[in-house]
Amino acid sequence: MLKWHLYKGMTVPDELAIQALEISLMENICNTAGAVIDGYPVTYSQVSILEARSIIPMIIFELDVPSKEIFKRLLLEKNKGPSLPYPLHNSAQIIAVRNSSYNKNVDEIKQYYEKQHQNWYVIDGFHSKWWVWNEVIKKIHMVNSYIQKYLERIKAGKAAHIDKLCITPEELASRLGEFGQFCPVSLAESYELIDCSETESLEFAAEFRGHYYKMSSQEKLNKFLENPELYVPPLAPHPLPSANMMPKKLTLSELKSRFPKCAELQGYCPVTYQDGKQRYEALVPGNINYALEYRDHIYICESREKLEKFLRFPLKYWDQKLPHKLPPLKEPVPLTSLPLPGYLEQGMATSLIKAMNAAGSIKPKFPFLSVRRSVLLFIAFHLKAFNPKGSEYSRKKYKRKMELFLERCELITYLSAKMTKKYKEPQFRAIDFDHKLQTFVSLRNIDPANE
Incomplete structure (x- = not known):
């Protein structure tokens, strides 16, 4: 075929x-x-x-x-x-x-x-075909040595390294031992919970009695390969805590869903406080981006490093009491809570001064509106037209509105200069006088703010 x-x-x-x-x-x-x-x-x-x-x-x-x-x-x-x-x-x-x-x-x-x-x-x-050949042979010898050592150790009933054996994530998950993807060596030696699931690599993974175990470092792997019985049941000194007793990272959405539950230690970082020997100076507010849940309590850590530390040693950091005297809260001052001069200075002083200078120079007066209303509208258009944080489209739009507003304001000056006490025949009037007069009269029922 x-x-x-x-x-x-x-x-x-x-x-x-x-x-x-x-x-x-x-x-x-x-x-x-x-x-x-x-x-x-x-x-x-x-x-x-x-x-x-x-x-x-x-x-x-x-x-x-x-x-x-x-x-x-x-x-x-x-x-x-x-x-x-x-x-x-x-x-x-x-x-x-x-x-x-x-x-x-x-x-x-x-x-x-x-x-x-x-x-x-x-x-x-x-490179040359001989250089490529040598590189290929090196890799193949390496993989073959891994396979050979694995077969020899498994046949002898020892723990064996499982890297380079093409084990899939599904197979790994189906044959994980009693500790899941937590390092059994760290748990046995210092009751440290190191989650190895964040990496898919099997560089520090081993098989023993048909189960897979992942270690956190080469040193821990070597210890496990040498004496695996010390780190797995029945000789393992500490079992893995149950799922509800394991610390869990919280995303912002998960943290919000816990409302109205409050954070422990009034939001201060438990790791910084404990490592600082629970001194007054070690009371540092946590960052909500580094929140976790443990034993149905919420804790907020100062940084990612402190969060990882809590996840590894929850028993060390979870049960603490705050002192009676706490540092004053360092909350940001809302801009709108400032007095009017301070608000203007910190918020929009430059833009407002430019708008008021322009209003003082032009002295706009819109037909059939008061002077106060006319100036306020002009300043509003000016602030919108020159807003540095506004979009280009929005600035152009309000610049056109401001130009039209000023053009209509000039109708009063023009008509007052051209209009006489005695009646003039149309042929004796200025060319655009009638059009501008008609425009002026039509503005009686127009609100330029909502036009």
Whole structure:
């Protein structure tokens, strides 16, 4: 079936290619020496089919080579390569399409294997083939040594390191031991709750008696591998607290949902207070971005570092009493609570002074409005037109309103200068006199503030 597609010059379907791969992997040489799958998978659908057949590469190498170099090498191969009985898809156009498709899909494939199996390695392929070969061999020897040590230790009934074994997050979660993703060594030695779930890496993870355990550092891993019985039941000195006795970080929305429950210690940071030997100077208000809940109480810490410290040692920080004398609250003073001169000085003094200077120079008087109302409207338009925090559209809009307002204010000056005591025939009047007079009269029922 493969030959039928190849001799026709057609691409082999993914299902058929993986069926052939599956048969090949059953051979003795593949079971003993292993196999190299070159240039595959290159699409996410191919990854899905491989996973469905439980074909998981132990190690994947991405050769990072510039596109220009790729075309150059393929052209040399095409010219030197042997003639084959079936056509090859190696024209310049097809090579360009394949390279473009690879660049489009490789990131998604890489993210999948990095997250699921942590077996993706990038090698600079711009070097000679011998340099690349040596780098590949080094990585393979490293992975093989991890596998060999794991098999030997498990066979001997010891704890074994599980890094580089392509263990998926789902498999890890299904085989976690009594401590979940908390470090059993830290819990046993200092009753410290270190949550290792924040990293997906298995660099400090181990297997013992069919269960997986995650440690917080290489030192803790070495201790666990040497004497695992000391850190797991029945010899473990401390069990993991129940879920309702574990400290939990709170987001701002979760913190608001706890209303009307108040924070303990009146919102002062419990870690800063305890580490400061409960002195008066160690009473520092917490930051609501670093809130947590423990034993149905809410605590607010000063910083992320203090929050992490509380999460690790809740028993040390949770049960404290405040002294009778507390420092005065350092609340921000609302701007509107300042007296009028202070409010103007701190808030809008510069803008208001410019508006009042302009009003004093122009002396606007809108037809049929009082002087007070006219000046207030002009200042309002001026503040809006030159508001530095307003949008460009809003400033332009109010500049046009201010210009129209001033134009209408000038009607009074114009008409008072042009209008005479004696009646004049239309032909003896100024050209725009009648139009401006009509505009002036129409303003009787217009409110410029709501126009």
